[in-house]
Amino acid sequence: MADKNEKDLDRDLVGDGIHSIQKVIQPHKAYSRPVIKYILIGVSVLFLAVMLGIPLIVVAVNALSDGWAAYKEAVLDEYTVKALLLTLLATVSAVAVNTVFGVFAAYLLSKFYFKGRQILATLIDIPFSISPVIAGLVFILTFGNIGWMGDFLKAHDIKIVFAVPGVILATIFVTFPFVFRELFPVLNAQGKDEEEAAALMGAGGFTIFRRITFPHIRWALLYGVILCTARAMGEFGAVSVISGHLRGKTNTLPLHVEILYNEFNTTAAFAVSSILVILAVLILIARNIVEWKRK
Amino acid sequence: MTGVFMEQHIVKVKNKKGVRVIPGFGLSMGVTLAMLGCLVLIPLASIFLSASRLGFGEFIGVVTSRQVVSGYVVSLSCAFLAALVNAVFGIVLAWVLVRYEFPGKRLMDGMIELPFALPTAVAGIALTYLYSDQGWIGSLFAKVGIKIAYTRIGITIAMVFVGIPFVVRAVQPVLEKLDRQYEEAAMMLGANKPYTFFRVILPELFPALLAGFGLAFARGIGEYGSVVFIAGNIPYKTQIAPLLIMTKLEQYKYADATAIALVLLLISFLLMFLINSIQIYMQRFSKA
Structure with a gap:
């Protein structure tokens, strides 16, 4: 009787033991039941396909719907090329200005402590959170005929609103925090011990930046530049307010798409869009390569 | 632990004479x-x-006119709904990308940022074409009598499009760092999977989710390029607030445009303040 009980107990313990050991060893396998896994993956794939994939296919199909020749004509059109050049000019300007700003501001906020540091960081983030239409509006209210600098600019015959400088300024404004936002966390996490040591050993400011700070932020800088390029290239709202839509003069590529679309020239609109899609995909690939290298 | 950290921090910040090296x-x-x-x-x-x-009376007059109020309502309600949709799918996407291995995962991960990289005007015309009554998806819904393009549903879809990356990229890193010990402990204590997810994992993700939700919401309110085409500019129905500013500008009503913009700006600042507060709370939470 007692013997049997002991055996039973033994078997139970062993059985239970193996079971719980399995649970400890392979908790995730037991946890992620394949059915749920495949449902969730299916939902994700479907969602991304409908929201992101199909719109890209729409652009490609419509761009080529009138044949290759029509596509080529729309893409090589005089106004398209001019719009592309202006988009490139605005993008390069925005990236250059915001990179300079981003490096100085990130250095300032991560290496020095001063009153109002937090406020400054918040102010830099402002352009990120406001509507692009408002970003365009503020420049009209500053430099336009009704703006407080309007009379001064008129007297000196400088045109900013409804001209190329306005387009560039609006593009800089909407992409202003991008490079800073990538650099700041990296520099902040790095601390300032290395710079302090270098300074105490007699290194100058530029040497410290070039030899110590820069190697830390190399990839983050490239990443920020890529994000900034993407946003600057595609900016629509802010530029739309301030450009005045002068064909061949202040029209950027996204604005050109809008004009063609509103003229019911759908094929040409999608053909021009396809240039932007190709650029966007290239940027995405670059972004992923940089992120992979960073790790 | 926290105390020691703080002490070191203070020593670092204020070296004796406040000399900057x-x-x-x-x-x-x-x-x-x-x-x-x-x-x-x-x-x-x-x-x-x-x-x-502008003068206070005039300002209130512009901002409370029927057209402007309906513009705010359309913008805020559609952006809120879109942010909710993104919160749900954002969690699913982040979960799938962090916890599962499957072919094409890297491609999927890389695609999330597409709404950031794709110019909004391009997204706008593509979505409008897709969801119009003749479009691939719109025609399916048109058969059962649902119009998507040129209605608030269309606006919401466009806002979902621009907001996807915000929630995914807010939740993903937190989920990656989440210690699985808690889940294992919950399971050993006999909790089933849904219970573990909703009572153990979700509370950990919640601050990040809220921050992502706020960013997607803010972006939706301000978004212009991708929404303007699908909205169709029907007064009182699909006129979003940024589009109202644009319309007033085209009529050279600068004062009206400024008034509408100011309210929108204040809403953005309020949202930004809330998101910042959540993030500061999160940082404290993770340090403790």
């Missing part, structure tokens, strides 16, 4: 303030300057 403070401060001032703050101040010239 690292050179370049003046230069970087000068460049930062000059660029921020000229390119952002001074132009932004113009909007407050113009609004102050």
Whole structure:
């Protein structure tokens, strides 16, 4: 009787033991039941396909719907090329200005402590959170005929609103925090011990930046530049307010798409869009390569 | 632990005489303030300057007119709904990308940022084409009598499009760092999977989810390019607030445009303040 009980107990313990050991060893396998896994993956794939994939296919199909020749004509059109050049000019300007700003501001906020540091960081983030239409509006209210600098600019015959400088300024404004936002966390996490040591050993400011700070932020800088390029290239709202839509003069590529679309020239609109899609995909690939290298 | 950290921190911040060893403070401060001032703050101040010239009664008159109020309502309600949709799918996407291995995962991960990289006007015309009555998806819904393009449903879809990356990229890193011990402990204590997810994992993700939700919401309210085509500009129905500003500008009603913009700006600032508070709370939470 007692013997049997002991055996039973033994078997139970062993059985239970193996079971719980399995649970400890392979908790995730037991946890992620394949059915749920495949449902969730299916939902994700479907969602991304409908929201992101199909719109890209729409652009490609419509761009080529009138044949290759029509596509080529729309893409090589005089106004398209001019719009592309202006988009490139605005993008390069925005990236250059915001990179300079981003490096100085990130250095300032991560290496020095001063009153109002937090406020400054918040102010830099402002352009990120406001509507692009408002970003365009503020420049009209500053430099336009009704703006407080309007009379001064008129007297000196400088045109900013409804001209190329306005387009560039609006593009800089909407992409202003991008490079800073990538650099700041990296520099902040790095601390300032290395710079302090270098300074105490007699290194100058530029040497410290070039030899110590820069190697830390190399990839983050490239990443920020890529994000900034993407946003600057595609900016629509802010530029739309301030450009005045002068064909061949202040029209950027996204604005050109809008004009063609509103003229019911759908094929040409999608053909021009396809240039932007190709650029966007290239940027995405670059972004992923940089992120992979960073790790 | 926290106490020690704080002490070290304070010692680091204030060395005895407050002497700065690292050179370049003046230069970087000068460049930062000059660029921020000229390119952002001074132009932004113009909007407050113009609004102050408007007169309080006039300002209230513009902002409370039926058309403008309905513009705010459309913008806020659609953006809120879109942010909710993104919160749900954002969690699913982040979960799938962090916890599962499957072919094409890297491609999927890379695609999330597409709405950031794709120019909004391109997204706008593609979505409008897709969801119009003749479009691939719109025609399916048109058969059962549901119109998507040129209605609030269309606006919401466009806002979902621009908001996807915000929630996924907010939740993903937190989920990656989440210690699985808690899940294992919950399971050993006999909790089933849904219970573990909703009671153990979700509370950990919640601050990040809320921050992502806020960012997607803010982006939806301000979004113009991808929404304007699908909205169709029908007064009182699909006129979003940024589009109202644009319309007033085209009519040279600068005062009206400024008033509408000012309210929108204040809403954005309020949201930004809330998101920042959540993030500061999160940082404290993760340090403790």
